[in-house]
Amino acid sequence: MALRQAQGGGALSGRAGQAWTIAKIELRRAFFAKRGLWVYALALLPAGAFFVHGVDATLRIERLSRNGLTDAALMSGVQKGETVDAVKARLGTPAREWGGTDVRRVRKKSDNKGATTHVIEPAVDARFVRLNINRPTYSGNGVATIYEFEVYGADGRQNLALGRPATGSPPCDPDRGPEKAVNGSVAAGTPDSWCAEDWPLFLQVDLGAAQSVTRFVVKHASAGGESEESDTRDFNIQLSTNGKTFTTVATSTGAGFTDERIEYRTLVYFDGRREARLTFVDGKLNSQGSDHPLRLDEDRAIFAGIFQYFYLRLAIFFGCLGMFMFLFSGEMSNRTLHYWFLAPARREVLLAGKYAAGLVASSVIFSGGALLGFAAMIWPHDAVEVQAYWNTGGMSHAFWYASAAALGCLGYGSVFLAIGVYLKKPIIPAAIILAWEGINGILPHALQKLSVLYYLQSICPVPAPLPDDAPTLIRLLAAPAAPASRPLAILGLLILTAVVLWFAGRAVRRMEISYGAEG
């Protein structure tokens, strides 16, 4: 009798009923498989992230409001240059305040154009004059540069060193020997200077005979037009009558530095939504910035990004992998598949039932996860603002996020079910599918249609944010071309799923029970 019924007119509804019976049996396992609990973690991750963000923002608002709120108009009325006291008098106690003094060592600006003068009193008789360099630059560069080294006697006019024989550390450039430091010129740029980097760094001039000297002028790098940072930082001048015993007569160390003190103060005022940060330097308002602890438009864009880049591409992908791939092979390795095959049901009906169970479970988990995430995103925001968003598209956004998640399960579920029934070791093909879905954007258009992500793109209600300066390749990968309309996308996805399931059905019909050793 039952057989007659199954083959008679009610066969189709009978098979659908049978598939649903199978699905109901499988549902429990689909929802509560011990191995599958990580799927919930994936699905709930966005909700968790937004919840933490919401709690954090709420606490921040609470902290900022502790001293009372400030009128928004007063907040935007402050002018650059106002003093801390004036602002406080007008706006009241700030929500937060901090400040301090910065001490910086800065190089004292000098107007000597790179030349330093060193006078000795009284004058000393000397034939050899030596310039020893201990720290060749301010920048830390190890190359000493001297454009001119001048030595003056009592009359103070004649440069006794001019054109005299000069020696020194080996020059860093054969054309920039010690003679360049006594040639009376700095005008011709770098080639008009002596340079050296081999220690000890020194320059020595022979005046020909012992003479009375009283003043030295050293022209450093900036005298020749280079940066002040290349000027000699630490040096001394020594004199000698015999070229063997030298006496130090002038020293210049660490000079040209000074401490600069800056007093700064930051006042934060809060009007309930906007946070104004007023930064005062030396008591005067120098700059102001503003920040929002919570911005609905920003959070919506972040949610769109998380949904497309994490949820669809990774969470649902791997969730469906875990929930669908082992529907058959898992029972094969548990040695329980034959119970299904011995049921009075076509193999396709069994496939449909198992797929339905996986689909129901994964859709509930991932659509639920998407809706929870959406709720967590909206929750901390101002009720009026949320109401406005809800009425102007928010509701449909929520609907389409949930639908995109469910359709993602539909598509990826069929793909992984098919992989699971065709292949014994499905991990490598799964990796290939992940790569395939990943590079989807740079494939030719005809091939794009063979990926699930292609259809899911245009079902998502809010385009994912992308920096304007993102390279073209990233742009293509992140936001590939998508079908023009949602109905077309859904239709395309349904056709893709049907084709994949048809192939899976063929494989299940040919499947044989093979548990290894048999009697």
Place this chain on the structure above:
Amino acid sequence: MTAPAVVFDEVSKFYGDVLGVNRVTLNIPPGITSLVGPNGSGKTTLMNLMTGLIHPDNGSILTRGIPPGNPEALMRITGYATQYDTAPRWATGFTFITTGLLLFGYGRAEAEARAWKALERLSLTEAANRKVAAYSKGMRQRVRLAQAIAHDPQVLVLDEPLNGLDPLVRAETIALFRTWANEGKHVIISSHVLQEVDLISDQVVLIANGMIIAEGTIRTVREEIHEHPSQYLIRCSNASSLASRLFSEDHVTEIKLHEDRLGLLVMSRDREQLARALGRLAVDGHRIDTVVPADENVDALYEYLIGGE
């Protein structure tokens, strides 16, 4: 109207290069039929082929007119208790059988009633609400039996159903088989111990290496085995003289002389009588060096099956 028989027609199955069963042709009428053969001879393969768990490479199978490719019809009249000693992790004896019955389209109440009845028949009611995984081997064997009979099938396929049962339960189970057979059902069981099933079977099918060695009632099978001539290779000094003497014996059906005239190949239906004849000839002065059974297949198989182990 198709005869209510299970028919194998030239069925072969290979596992890769390894032979499963080779050109099996069988016509199994209702009643208790035992598939007997050593482990690995192809008994389970035949049962799996019959129920569609695996697919034949050649030939066709019809179970009361229904091919294995039509599980919707076949599984309503067939119950198969496999040797796979597994059950879903979640299952208690009762839920395991009830769940299976739901797939037949029974409502929950009827499925539960039938499941309870099946458990009762196998004396499992006390353990019904315990996890199958916690059952003893014999109880798991019985719960699989209960699951196979719960939808009241016409064709029962039971792989080694008496394995692991204690003697009392074994007797009860055998009585059940008899009841079902008397109702006109097919009860097809497998065993690797001929003595275990020869008395209860209406017919016996002997299998070795994927081939049917003998089939029929236990008496016919015994005769077939006894009448199946065996070959012996005899080395002696005067082969032609020995051959002429042996040829007068009733049980000797054929003799081939070896080219070197020092050996001969004798086909005999009776090992005992051949041994006695050779003894007499030796006393008469024939020098017989060796007697080697050249093909001991069927005989050895029979010995093996009778001997148990």
